[in-house]
Amino acid sequence: MKAILSTRPGGPSTLSLNDVPEPVPGPGQVRVRVASCAINYPDVLIIEDRYQDRPPRPFVPGSEIAGLIDAIGPGVTGLQLGQRVFGATGNRGGLAEKVLLPADDCHIAPPELPLDEASGLLLTYATALYGLKNLARLRPDDCLLVLGAAGGVGLAAVELGKALGAQVVAVASTPEKLEVARRRGADAGVVCPRGPLDRDAARAFKDQLKAACPPGGANVICDPVGGDYAEPALRVIAQGGRYLVIGFTAGIPKIPLNLVLLKACQLIGVLWGPFTRDESAAHRDNVQALLTFYRDGKIKPLISERFPLERSAEALARLAERRAVGKIVVTMGAS
Numbered sequence: 001m002k003a004i005l006s007t008r009p010g011g012p013s014t015l016s017l018n019d020v021p022e023p024v025p026g027p028g029q030v031r032v033r034v035a036s037c038a039i040n041y042p043d044v045l046i047i048e049d050r051y052q053d054r055p056p057r058p059f060v061p062g063s064e065i066a067g068l069i070d071a072i073g074p075g076v077t078g079l080q081l082g083q084r085v086f087g088a089t090g091n092r093g094g095l096a097e098k099v100l101l102p103a104d105d106c107h108i109a110p111p112e113l114p115l116d117e118a119s120g121l122l123l124t125y126a127t128a129l130y131g132l133k134n135l136a137r138l139r140p141d142d143c144l145l146v147l148g149a150a151g152g153v154g155l156a157a158v159e160l161g162k163a164l165g166a167q168v169v170a171v172a173s174t175p176e177k178l179e180v181a182r183r184r185g186a187d188a189g190v191v192c193p194r195g196p197l198d199r200d201a202a203r204a205f206k207d208q209l210k211a212a213c214p215p216g217g218a219n220v221i222c223d224p225v226g227g228d229y230a231e232p233a234l235r236v237i238a239q240g241g242r243y244l245v246i247g248f249t250a251g252i253p254k255i256p257l258n259l260v261l262l263k264a265c266q267l268i269g270v271l272w273g274p275f276t277r278d279e280s281a282a283h284r285d286n287v288q289a290l291l292t293f294y295r296d297g298k299i300k301p302l303i304s305e306r307f308p309l310e311r312s313a314e315a316l317a318r319l320a321e322r323r324a325v326g327k328i329v330v331t332m333g334a335s
């Protein structure tokens with residue numbers, strides 16, 4: 001079968017298309033014929049050896065997929081050949097014609113959910129829902145501030161924030177990206193300056209955020225970006241607010257802890273992977289909630305671009321270069 005391989009650390013140009021043997025499902029596993037693999041920022045980090053998980057090479061990148069079950073390993077019950085499923089691969093394997101998934105991590109895609117959209121429903125939406133619902137306990141009267149609001153996690157947080165009844169303020173780096181977040185439900189928005197931000201630029205950005213939020217500030221902040229944007233955002237958090245630390249596409253910030261004390265707020269690290277394993281029942285409830293939101297028209301993964309498998313490197317480069325909006329997917333057939 002065809003697969004994309006990372007054979008040495010580096011950017012997307014180091015990836016190559018290869019013929020590799022089809023994987024054989026072991027006990028408790030199924031093999032899925034991949035229809036679509038959604039691209040995520042961790043895919044960019046992992047091929048550069050900048051992710052917490054460093055698989056031995058060569059490895060196939062690709063963290064979330066949707067497709068059809070085409071082989072079933074020993075001991076698997078409740079799944080059938082040809083079933084439309086989606087799932088997270090555990091950080092690798094998705095950019096290939098076939099991939100193995102633990103049967104327990106397979107979610108059935110209902111008929112109304114196209115497989116390209118299904119492939120983009122887990123890493124970003126389930127992370128955002130875990131953060132907003134399970135950790136921040138977002139309430140309908142809350143104001144939610146979302147950084148990187150046109151990216152994968154950010155746009156999911158915008159839609160879910162609205163689905164959970166909150167007032168949503170979106171932050172994005174261009175008017176076009178902000179417009180995307182507004183079309184997906186954001187009530188207000190701020191175009192952020194390009195970093196790095198000096199003291200004056202950071203203060204001006206904080207003033208923009210303050211003006212866009214209600215007088216008390218933002219009750220919950222969803223931050224998949226970090227960098228120079230984090231401290232100005234924290235400065236507009238409401239008393240008792242919850243700040244979700246999700247990712248660092250703009251770098252790892254250093255935060256003066258007096259801000260946390262002064263606002264009596266919580267900085268909350270969001271680590272979705274361990275949650276799916278350690279609290280698997282709550283995770284499965286969240287996936288069902290996402291499918292209900294989808295069915296009710298409250299969320300819909302925005303597939304902005306599709307690439308064939310052989311152009312996977314271009315798909316990763318779009319994300320790395322900050323040119324992606326919503327989700328980029330690599331598609332391989334069945335829908």
Ligand SMILES: NC(=O)c1ccc[n+]([C@@H]2O[C@H](COP(=O)([O-])OP(=O)(O)OC[C@H]3O[C@@H](n4cnc5c(N)ncnc54)[C@H](OP(=O)(O)O)[C@@H]3O)[C@@H](O)[C@H]2O)c1
Nearest residue numbers: 040041148151152153172173224247248249250270271272
């Ligand atoms: N904690 C968890 O469990 C978990 C789960 C999933 C993802 N994540 C993390 O969440 C983050 C976002 O992932 P994603 O898949 O949503 O990524 P994405 O689609 O690329 O979105 C990230 C956003 O970050 C913004 N950004 C600001 N500075 C940037 C820079 N220098 N380079 C690239 N983007 C920059 C971009 O928006 P603007 O251009 O508008 O600023 C972009 O839309 C990543 O760090 C990822 O590792 C964490």
